[in-house]
Amino acid sequence: xxxxxxxxxxxxxxxxLAPLVNGIIKKVKAFSQKRxxxxxxxxxxxxxxxxxxDVVISQTSSWIYHVTPYLVFxxxxxxxxxxxxxxxxxxxxxxxxxxxxxYIFALSRFFMMLxxxxxxxxxxxxxxxxxxxxxxxMEPSMLISFFTIGLxxxxxxxxxxxxxxxxxxxxxxxxxxxxxxxxxxxxxxxxTSRIPVDDPATHLELTMVHEAMILEYSGRHLALMExxxxxxxxxxxxxxxxxxxPHDHLIFLSGAGAVLLSLLFYVIKVIFLAILIAFIEVNxxxxxxxxxPNLAALSFILSFLGFINYFLLGR
Numbered sequence: 001x002x003x004x005x006x007x008x009x010x011x012x013x014x015x016x017l018a019p020l021v022n023g024i025i026k027k028v029k030a031f032s033q034k035r036x037x038x039x040x041x042x043x044x045x046x047x048x049x050x051x052x053x054d055v056v057i058s059q060t061s062s063w064i065y066h067v068t069p070y071l072v073f074x075x076x077x078x079x080x081x082x083x084x085x086x087x088x089x090x091x092x093x094x095x096x097x098x099x100x101x102x103y104i105f106a107l108s109r110f111f112m113m114l115x116x117x118x119x120x121x122x123x124x125x126x127x128x129x130x131x132x133x134x135x136x137x138m139e140p141s142m143l144i145s146f147f148t149i150g151l152x153x154x155x156x157x158x159x160x161x162x163x164x165x166x167x168x169x170x171x172x173x174x175x176x177x178x179x180x181x182x183x184x185x186x187x188x189x190x191x192t193s194r195i196p197v198d199d200p201a202t203h204l205e206l207t208m209v210h211e212a213m214i215l216e217y218s219g220r221h222l223a224l225m226e227x228x229x230x231x232x233x234x235x236x237x238x239x240x241x242x243x244x245x246p247h248d249h250l251i252f253l254s255g256a257g258a259v260l261l262s263l264l265f266y267v268i269k270v271i272f273l274a275i276l277i278a279f280i281e282v283n284x285x286x287x288x289x290x291x292x293p294n295l296a297a298l299s300f301i302l303s304f305l306g307f308i309n310y311f312l313l314g315r
Contacts, residue, residue: 006089007081009259014080017267018230019043021237021274025194026201028278043230050223058119058216068115069217069224075108076228080235086262087162087248097158098146101239102139105191105232109135112225116213127212130289134197134209137296138190144303145180145187148310149243152176158239166246175313179306181244186299188240188277190292192233195281197292234270241269 023040030037057065082097082104113131116124150156153164171177190197193210200211208215214225247265251258287295 006084006091009089010081010085010091011077013085013263014077014231014234015227017270018227018234019047021234021270022230024271024274025278025281028275029282032278032282043226047223047227050218050226051220053219055217055219055221058121060120061118061216064111064114065118065216068111069221069228071111072108072228073224073231075104076231076235079104079108080231080238083158083235083238084162084242085238085266086259087159087166087242087246088251088259088262091159096156098150098156098161101158101235102142102146106135106139108228108232112213115216119216121216123208123212123215127209127215130209131213134190134292134296137293138187138299141183141296141299141303142187142191144300144307145184148176148180148303148307151310162242162246162248165243166249169246169249171244171246176306176309177244179302179309181240183299183302183306184236184240184244185280186295186302188233188236189280190295190299191236192229194277196284196287197295199286237270237273238266241266241273245269 020040020043022043023038026042027037027040079101081091082101084091109131113128116128116131118124146156149161149164153161155161155164165171165177168174168177172181189195193200198209198211202208202211210229214222217225247269248262250265251261
């Protein structure tokens with residue numbers, strides 16, 4: 001499918017599906033606690049309500065605080081466009097997609113950290129420093145994971161990586177992909193501020209990371225920051241499910257019917273992974289801040305073992 005058709009479909013799917021993933025995770029956690037919980041579509045209502053509200057801006061803030069919600073949302077959407085929801089829709093692929101994805105997320109994180117410091121809030125500074133520490137711990141394992149998959153597909157283009165996985169049919173039966181899958185699952189949990197790294201459901205001083213940085217935002221600014229967070233989460237989940245659980249090789253239709261069937265499989269895989277993340281949250285506890293390097297070390301070891309396995313077995 002032509003790349004001009006790819007962009008509107010990709011944007012529509014990302015915007016519609018991203019809040020739903022968050023709702024599914026919260027619903028599964030509520031069921032595990034024997035609660036009814038909020039509807040899975042609650043975040044759509046919350047975003048709509050916030051978009052209609054006025055913003056409250058601190059007098060000590062500068063232009064950084066004002067532009068950060070729009071910059072973070074734009075950067076996150078640009079990153080999401082680099083991760084196709086289906087290989088049957090050809091994006092504007094180029095070498096270096098994976099590396100660009102990492103550093104587009106780094107750009108949005110940098111401005112979020114600056115905005116957390118900009119209002120002279122104690123909580124904002126605390127959250128920014130913690131975010132910087134966690135991201136620096138997770139970045140090596142993310143780079144190694146991308147480079148290992150890139151070596152197998154002989155390209156750092158995410159689209160080419162997904163096509164290479166489709167040709168393998170069942171990548172997870174190979175030790176290389178299994179190690180990288182486990183490492184990347186830890187990366188997703190850390191990058192999206194979920195338990196055991198962070199607890200998005202609380203505003204306690206000991207547990208806040210992401211929430212502390214956006215504590216001063218309100219109205220449409222808060223809506224953009226919250227929407228950006230779930231878009232980033234969906235982009236990382238999309239990469240995981242389309243690399244390690246490919247499905248487009250199973251589709252023998254052609255044209256628009258093939259694309260629709262591919263998108264249906266994609267949504268099912270995303271829902272499955274959202275449930276898996278919820279189960280991980282339910283069965284783990286929030287780690288102490290100084291225990292996070294151990295989790296990052298586990299992710300790095302798994303990704304590095306996958307890298308070594310490539311030369312021993314995969315090559």
